[in-house]
Amino acid sequence: MNRRLAIGVGAAAAVLAAGGGVAVLAWPDSADPTVVAETVTVLPPDPAAEQPEIKTDLNTVEIAASSGGGDVDVPERETKRFSLLGITWSDPVAAPDGTIEVRTRSVKTGEWTGWQSLERSDIGPDGAEAADTARRGGTEPLWVGASDGVAARIAGAGSGLPKGLRLDLIDPGTETGGQGAGSAEESSTGTGGQGGGVAVTESASPDPSASTAVSEAPTEEATTTAPTTATTTTAPAATAATTTPAVTTTTTAPATTTVPAPAKTTTAATTAPTTAPTTSPVPTSTVPVKAQFPAYVNRKGWSADETIVKSISIGTEVKALWVHHTATTNDYACSESAAIVRSIQTYHVKSNGWSDIGYNYLLDKCGKLFEGRKGGVETPVVGAHTQGFNTNYAAISVIGNFETAASNSTIEKVIGQVAAARLGKYNYNPTSSVTVTAGSANGKYAAGAKVTIQRVSGHRDADATACPGKNLYARLPAIRALSVEQITGLALKAPTGGAASGGVYYVKKNVGLSWSVTTPTAKIARFEIYVDSKRFSMPAASARSATLSLAAGKHSIVVRAVHVSGSHAQVGTTVFGDVTAPAWTAGMAVNLRTGTYSATSAPVTLTLSAKDNAAFAGFTVTKPRSAALGASAKSWSTTVKPGTTVYTVTARDVAGNARGAQISRKVSLLAETSAKKTGTWTTVKNSAHLKGKALSASAKGRKLTWTFTGRTAALLFTKTAKSGKVAIYVDGKKVSTVDLKSSKNAYRQAVWTRNLSSGKHKIMIEVLGTSGRPAVISDGLVYGN
Template structure:
């Protein structure tokens, strides 16, 4: 890209010093050389000031290399060092290139034996844009994965007169788990971890068909034991395309500004909306977030660069996380990059790793193809596909597992921005590198090899010719796979509940003829493999929480999946305290008494609520503690069903009697006057105005309500229950109100006495009692 800084270096530094900001860059909006230039924005994300160090810490040590008096053929004799697993060589000036071959040999910490001399490749990866101005940026070699070592020697053959300043060995020890077993917790994001055929997904983490969200993880991803050796894929790679050109060797040719077409132009421009594949996130490979510097985020991903790390092939896939961790340390501590240079990495078993921070979903600017970093992404296969005839280094062979991952990453990242993986892009170099001058136009395949953008042999003679086949594979993906519905289960929040069986139905946009099969997993165990024409499957679930995953498998091997959490719940809710009928305040009459039916039930999984069928129909939610209803005096039957979300039910029924006890049945103390009015209960009431007048009712029951007539001149009354004063009521109201239950009480079932006493309130001493209502 032809990126021009629209703010000066000083201004950019001021933005970063202020804690972040936006650096405005510009590039042509179309592929035509004469197109107008429009401004685009690249956001600069500052370092996290409170980033926690990883649980498994990385040790980074350096050893200075001084040229010997013998012409520099041997610069550093064999010597003991602190333990390390990756070794690289770096120097102060990133523009300097040491003469001769830089070679190292290492001593195994396990056997004590020294390796043969190994030549380190010159690093062709590098930052541009704002990152190219990082203080402390250094030149360096591709680091070598040596395995656990405790000794090193180095030499520069034929370079004694041209050694750059600050030449040193960079030694990285990725660390071990407690107990020395090695292997960090391989935390994976949804979908499942690869290369196993068994998904290990928490299906609540990612919407079907969507790319996982990076940043703060809010889920509990499944772990893949890193101490278990991941098998090397044995499937036969697809035939190599005959149109691919041989990977050129690294060259020191002068940069060219002429337009270049890197590969033949493919025909399809239809984007492929593929699902981003499973990956080990940064927490999984124990990234050190505390060393990450400012990160730039661009507008889109226009091209995906394919690299190889050239760090060597002698590794076990169970140790891949250590290599990724070591590359981050070497890139940042050794070369001064802002973070690991690659956006993604994949090991020889096809396992994918999140690379530069924030780059799974966002167009994060990497440091992997100088001049072509902004609006590009880079994925590196861990290993060396080039080899070395002189040293006998055997190049890595590509395989189906690697190519499937490369293809799906490419389809997902390019498809997000509506680019086809088999199309081309006409772009400009944003900086001068070993192959192109800044501003040079080049037509690139959307899936391009590193050598297409710089003077390098990367991604090697055994991988570069496979890119046409990978492009074709990227165009053949499972797309649009998503949940349609689940029958036999009820959804609450993001979780489904079923008694025992549920039928999962889905939709997919990939033509049926191109779908090999679907796979149904329950708790990471495959339970069914319906045909590619299937659009539903029924699962039987035991009690408890389960992950149910539907995975679509393309005829070419690519996959997409979605997952849901389903809880099997065959157990009906339990009544915890039964039901009770309590009188409540309100207006009473001979045919309608307000009561509250109290309810209490719980469920072992998820409670849904209550369904009332008697005395009338009502539906209550899960939080309901009671139900207010008016019933006739006499005996009433209450029937209620407690239900859970899965559909289990338990019904309970009680009968309760309500009786209106007239005031005439009370024992009187002092003079009370009978007041007749059809508005009173039973057409009459008792009135008293003198202090100390009392009415006492004796009854058997469990709930009671005192009713009064309230007037503007009504006074106060004291309430006693079983000989103890419990309340004082003021019966004054703005207007006359008959049959008012202003006091209710729930009691233990049995015999009780309730007494009222007139308090003779000054100026309004009258109390009018309308009787007592009792429930058994």
């Protein structure tokens, strides 16, 4: 946003920058917009939106207005604390005819500023958002820093002042932990190398492989001591430097690290850069540049208030990027940037009545990029930034007034990368031009007007405004040239030296990295490898692989490719160093199971239980036969020959560590003849029975009892169409009733098994004399020690 060209831009901006004086503003009325319909998808408000972690507070002061000229003075008064202010009025298309000035009292010094001019906002929505009855007209918001007093004076002229004048005072809230506005810890949600940039929150440890937030770019200049804690300087243009732990190296556990953090496209400087690159010739190629979207602070990171967001519209593409400036102030610390963004959202929604913050992206003077309007940084979200040219465009607004301030190389590199990424997604080259149609009328073009613009253009190219300020506007050719000087096609291949599980790679100690990139080597300055935000090494431009030695624990690894222009792209992964073998938690046990038994085969189940400190892979069985079991395996079913069997199993983790275990268990067959008989039992001979014979009884109450010492048992029966039911007792207590009927004859069937405590046990069967099929044929009992 910035000054309408018709209102004396230079004078107004100079007064604002100087913090005093008077600027005479002549604001013409705007006609109601005529909207040209475009295809959009409307997303309704989220009814389950969470409250923001940092809440803003809007306080208003009603101002009486004259309908026929006249002056209005708001004398100095004490207020609740605020940091951003603006003046709004009821009719969004009305315009004050006169001057509006404010002065504020600093919380820090208690001193009053000089008079500062406010000017009518020159950004706004189109379509349904423009027709919202909650809309109000308003001035540009002004960032004044922590203040607790305000005064205003309005000099009416000509047609006078609009109705419903209101002074809006916004408190951006306080960061947790007493860190000051905008300076909190940051965390990562993506690598930024797979179709999206790295989101930056300002609340947790960074992790490039996660899928919700990142810290600022890890740099060798970051020299703070505590890991993942942002620090703030007192310089006017200070920025938070990401703090990182030193990477220690020993012969046994090198590169001790904890949580991953991908690099961000900012520097570790404490003040905004002051130099800008010289303008390079703009390439004439129309080939799209498939650049990576740069790292950014996501909405959660700057504590956007999602509860106030109204319906959001999504277009179909991004055909041009508008460059704006907020024109709020140049006198801010970069640690305040998140607070400024929060305040602008509150002003745009609660004061202007828009659906959300107007811009798609905001960028501070230190190069920190912020996600703007809700909907996703790589989605064609319809903003409220360039009236008549909001649908199927994107807008980035640099925090500051570049009518007076100079641009710098960091700002320009980020704008160039945003342009390349957003336009390249839709196969547009950022250095090309396009003919567009005004969707509604503004101060410069009528609705339906055809305009040929550069795909990276300033706000003034679309409307009657000085935005983005003469100094930033003059740098647009250089920005276009930078936009095609990007790292493209950077991809990280699967690491070597271990194995992956759940998106994390596990190694014992050494991990091999390899990557590919489509940018010619001659255009690459170098590669940089970061481990947990600390630069680990700087491979040459020709390198495509590296080996890292890691200590135990979880690490983020980021490979950054740096272009000769200074722009960069990065990809990351999470690697876990693990030198600890799995632990057996409950040993192994062998239990008999149901099935067919013989003198040479007994069905058994081997139970296993092990865990790992990082990622368990499974078991490898080598005896009595080979088998591979997965990480979720709790048992293994097999058959063994009755007698003593050795079971040898190795528990493995994903990194390759292993711990073996072995047990020896005996399976014994007790023939029916070894049981104590109660009543008459008849011997049945058939080669299908164990040792060719079995015992049969039909009379109710007949019993067989076995006594043994062991920990698992199975009763064997022959099942026929005439077989009846039998009751089973263990150590004198009835535990089950089993029906032995079968449509086909089946011999030596374990139809009942029981795991027991190790020791001496007594198992008895009792014939129940089932009507019509009373016979029970016992093949004996099997037990295991």
